[in-house]
Every structure is written in C-alpha cells, then in structure tokens.
C-alpha cells in the first residue's frame with residue numbers, strides 16, 4: 001500500500017514537471033527558422049558558401065532567424081535594424097565569442113583578442129591595442145613606412161608593365177610589408193629561398209591564406225562535439241599544423257626582440273609593436289599578466305588581421321572597376337584634377353578624393369571581407385525584437401546579406417559607387433547598413449590603419465596605371481565567384497596587365 005502511494009506521488013510529480021517544462025518551452029518565442037533534425041540540426045541546409053546559404057534562408061525566414069548547427073542554437077541577423085539590436089542595443093550581452101576549434105588551435109587557446117571570450121583579458125588587450133598601437137599618434141609615427149612601401153609597390157608594378165600579373169600578389173606583398181614593419185620592426189620574410197630569412201614571402205602568404213581559411217570554416221566538431229574527436233574534415237589537423245609554422249616564426253621574432261632588449265638594458269626604447277607588447281609583458285602592474293603566448297597571440301592578430309583583409313578588398317574593387325571602364329575614367333578624372341600628373345596620392349589627399357572613397361565603400365557593401373563578421377556569443381538570456389535568445393547562442397551578422405537588402409539599397413546587385421556621393425554613410429560602425437568593420441565593443445580596432453592602406457593602394461593603382469586584361473580575356477570572362485573564409489576572397493585571382501600613366505621618373 002505504502003509503495004503504491006509513493007509510485008502515485010512520483011507519477012504526479014513527473015507529470016507536473018513535464019507540464020511546467022512544456023509551458024516554459026511554449027512560452028519561449030524563438031525567431032522564425034526551419035524545422036531542425038535531431039543531431040545535425042539544420043546543417044543539411046548549409047552549402048560550402050555559408051553566408052550565401054544563410055542569405056537564402058533569410059529570404060524565407062526573415063531578418064532575425066533561428067537555426068541549429070548540430071545541437072548549438074544559432075541566430076542570424078540579416079538587416080541593419082537587427083544588426084543594430086545585437087551590436088548596439090544589446091552590445092554587452094553579445095560581446096563574447098563562441099569557443100571554436102580555430103581559436104583554440106590557431107591562437108594559443110584564445111590568447112589573442114579576436115577569439116578571446118569577453119572578460120578582463122580581452123578588455124585589457126583592447127585597451128593596449130587602442131591606446132598603444134592604434135592611437136592616431138602611433139599611426140602617424142609610422143606613416144613613413146606606408147609611404148616607402150607604396151613607392152616600392154608602384155615601382156614593382158612598373159617593372160611588370162605590359163605583362164600579365166596576379167594583382168593580389170602585389171597588393172598583399174605591399175600590405176604584408178607595411179604590417180610587418182609596423183608590428184615586427186622589419187619584414188622577416190625573404191623574396192627567395194636564397195636569402196637567409198625564416199620564411200619566404202610565398203611561404204608566409206600561404207601560411208596566412210591557410211590561417212584565414214581555417215578561421216572561417218564550418219568545422220563539424222564545433223557544432224557536434226561528440227564527433228569532434230574524429231576530425232572528419234581534417235580541419236583541426238590543419239589548424240595545428242599551421243599554428244606550428246606560425247609558432248616557429250613567432251619564436252624567432254621574439255628571440256631577436258628580447259636579445260635587443262637585453263643588449264640595450266636601461267636605454268631600451270620600444271620601436272615596434274612587439275617591443276611594446278614585450279614591455280607590457282614585463283609590467284607587474286597589469287591587471288591580467290601578459291605571458292609569452294599572449295604576446296604571440298596579439299602579434300598574430302595584428303599580422304593576420306591587417307594583411308589579407310585589405311588586399312582582398314582592393315582586389316574586389318579592381319575586379320568591379322575593370323568590368324566598368326567608365327568608372328575608371330571617372331576615378332582618373334578626379335585624380336588628375338586633385339593630384340595632377342607629377343606626384344603620387346598621399347594620405348593627406350584622401351578627404352579630397354570622394355569618388356575613390358565611394359568606390360571603396362561600394363566594394364565593402366557588395367564584397368565585405370567579413371561576410372558574417374566574426375561570430376558573437378550571447379552571454380545572457382535576452383529578448384531581441386520580441387524574440388527570446390538564450391544564453392550560449394551563437395550570433396552571425398550577415399553583412400553580405402545587408403549589402404544586398406533591397407529595402408535599403410536601390411538596385412542592390414549593381415556596382416554603383418555614385419550611390420555614396422553626398423550620402424552620409426561611413427564605415428565606422430555608426431551606420432548599420434554598412435558594417436565592413438563591425439560595430440560596438442568588438443568592432444575592428446585596426447580599421448583606421450586598414451582604411452589608410454586600402455585608400456593608398458587603390459588610389460595609386462588607379463593614378464599610376466592603365467589596366468588591361470590579358471590577351472585572351474574579355475570583360476565577360478571576369479568571374480566573380482567567392483571562396484568563403486574569415487575573409488571571403490575571389491575564387492579565381494584577378495589577372496591584369498598594367499601600363500604606366502604618369503611620367504617615367506615618378507616610378508623610380
């Protein structure tokens with residue numbers, strides 16, 4: 001009798017709990033989204049271009065969409081208003097990053113800024129970046145580096161006059177040279193295997209390409225952790241391998257910097273960003289100790305963040321322009337008028353070149369390098385636009401989709417830089433229809449340097465050269481397909497033929 005009583009009581013209790021849980025689930029209002037499958041969630045709907053798959057789904061489910069990647073809840077924001085809700089209204093709640101394999105294996109277990117979870121380590125690192133590395137005084141103090149490298153860039157292009165070149169190789173070399181000199185003090189890569197450096201330029205480029213690709217891949221083990229140990233796509237193996245190559249590079253750079261620090265003793269003065277970071281690592285007053293992995297992680301962010309992003313954007317810009325020669329004509333008219341034909345474009349000229357600026361904005365609208373920004377993570381339960389978003393949800397902001405939103409842009413699929421002339425839209429995170437650098441707490445700290453490098457490269461490419469396609473190529477042959485990664489690049493590199501436009505003495 002007594003046992004029957006307990007069985008009845010337990011059944012009544014279970015029924016009550018079931019009802020309560022059910023009520024809780026029913027009262028949670030999730031954003032619209034496709035029905036998900038057990039174990040895989042909605043991964044069956046995702047193709048090799050993640051941003052385009054999400055864009056297509058958002059056409060059905062709307063500007064805020066709920067999906068499951070494996071067992072992980074994912075929310076995708078695809079309109080300026082939803083981006084604003086995440087990055088401004090609820091900025092603090094969404095200021096963290098999911099702990100994905102890329103951060104664990106390529107940035108010393110999240111010892112950098114880009115992958116670090118929201119917290120004191122990240123906050124201190126951002127402060128170091130903003131005050132000691134990206135302040136306008138610091139950026140001004142390395143202006144001569146940018147000027148010298150742009151001169152070498154145009155000289156190298158001049159030497160290739162009349163020949164087909166892979167444009168991105170040249171722009172990347174210039175950007176990598178600028179970033180290496182600013183961050184590491186010198187280039188640390190050689191032009192060929194005969195020179196004695198730790199890596200050649202081609203090896204370094206290949207390492208960066210691999211790093212960017214692996215930082216953007218959809219690694220199944222991240223979303224279905226029970227499959228993680230199998231590393232089905234082989235990405236984790238590749239992450240560990242590329243990290244090993246970078247680690248050897250960072251060890252070499254730090255060894256050289258520490259040796260100078262030791263040799264100069266009291267008289268040591270920081271000359272580059274690695275010096276600044278090493279000084280910080282010795283600072284006992286730091287709230288969170290910066291160890292060697294931290295110095296390597298920060299250096300890694302600066303080199304990776306600054307190189308590929310800027311050259312990818314310039315390559316997209318030139319691809320669009322070559323398809324519409326009248327735009328090149330309009331840009332060169334502006335350059336002839338403002339700069340003349342006896343000097344190169346300088347940073348001080350940028351405010352007087354609104355059409356060049358509009359070309360860059362239009363490029364970042366149609367081809368934002370970070371098509372999904374970097375993933376954000378909800379630190380608390382939160383309500384966005386009336387929908388419940390649970391703590392632990394990964395949030396993607398689809399800037400590629402926002403750039404194609406016909407509610408915001410007229411004729412969104414056409415490349416028309418004129419749309420920005422006289423329009424008050426900048427790229428500094430205040431206008432949510434154009435967010436190439438993100439917005440809010442996680443916004444790109446290097447945007448100012450990135451803009452300087454892109455404007456100089458594009459301005460001088462257009463000012464210094466006529467651009468033709470190779471003999472057998474026609475405008476219709478220029479393919480605009482993408483490869484998805486942390487920076488989304490052209491599938492096929494742009495191959496073009498430069499011809500000088502200015503007097504010969506300027507190229508030496």
Ligand code: HEM
Pocket residue numbers: 113114115126301302303305306307309310313369370373374375436437438439441442443444445446447449450451454
């Ligand atoms: C054309 C140039 C660039 C573009 C388009 C770009 C874009 C971005 C984007 C979209 C983010 C993520 C924002 C978010 O999560 O919401 C980001 C973050 C970041 N960028 Fe850039 N970036 C550029 C240049 C640079 C440069 C020159 C550096 C450094 C030398 C840099 C370093 C970083 C770092 C460290 C972060 C992580 C910030 C954090 O998580 O707190 N970027 N960038």
